[in-house]
Amino acid sequence: MVNPLFKIMLIEDDATLFDEIRERLSQWSYDVYGIKDFGNVIHEFTAVKPDLVIIDIQLPKFDGFHWCLMIRSHSNVPIIFLSSRDHPTDMVMSMQLGADDFIQKPFHFDVLIAKIQAILRRVYNYSTDRMELKTWCGATVDYENNTVTNDKATIELTKNEIFILKHLLEKKNKIVSRTELIKSLWDDERFVSDNTLTVNVNRLRKKLDALGLGGFIETKIGQGYMAKEEAIKYD
Structure with missing residues (x-):
């Protein structure tokens, strides 16, 4: 708790x-x-x-x-x-x-x-x-230790992955543009290219699948990404 x-x-x-x-x-x-x-x-x-x-x-x-x-x-x-x-x-x-x-x-x-x-x-x-913990879809996201935990398992994320997840959760249920994510990563001295962002998001989803949460990160084609509270499907 x-x-x-x-x-x-x-x-x-x-x-x-x-x-x-x-x-x-x-x-x-x-x-x-x-x-x-x-x-x-x-x-x-x-x-x-x-x-x-x-x-x-x-x-x-x-x-x-x-x-x-x-x-x-x-x-x-x-x-x-x-x-x-x-x-x-x-x-x-x-x-x-x-x-x-x-x-x-x-x-x-x-x-x-x-x-x-x-x-x-x-x-x-x-x-x-100092707000290092956040709850999301029944899971606890630990920003300090780069982990996400629910009753199924605990996964470890890279710094880029936890940063992306944190940014999406701060604007939960809203579209966050790819440009905004890249700019935020740049400002935080974790520069990633457009292609690297795609790779990181895909890796993040794959890891979240172990918790049954991969489908909660939605791609908005031509717009960006969205962290949701309800499960969705993605290609």
Whole structure:
């Protein structure tokens, strides 16, 4: 099991959205806590002692502004508002009450995780390079040791292969162009040519086949590659 890096309290009464955010954040090794009693949020906050709070404005009994003010009377923990309300006064109010950021719904998860990481780096002098483990399709990807493990086996990857996999997983379910991959490898002083990239991706797939994961890396002809959560077929 991956040890949680930080505790995040998510004050959100939409159960479906809460579950989705918790699942996505857990993939980044964050330990996410919800609220059982929206009439006594501060009690649960004190018990959990989270490293970061994400809070909606519209909540049962008392709104997010109320709880932000209450939290600020107890702690300087970073706070991110996550709300469908888009009036400028809401954003101004959140900042005046001591929030660190405001994200409007609907939102892209990549934006949320980027803001979380930026705040954690600033507040706790934390580097996201320390996030060396990631879960993907039931497997654990260890960036430090260049391995991928599931209940079937453990495979070892070359530096190029783990770099390519990491880059694809950072943009999971999105197409990453061949040009972007090559440029990233170049910037990281691991230059590969177009043909070498093809060879590395094919080797990566072959190794992932031992875990039943080879089909989760899809080729988009004329575009690039995509790491997916659902199995696909490739030639």
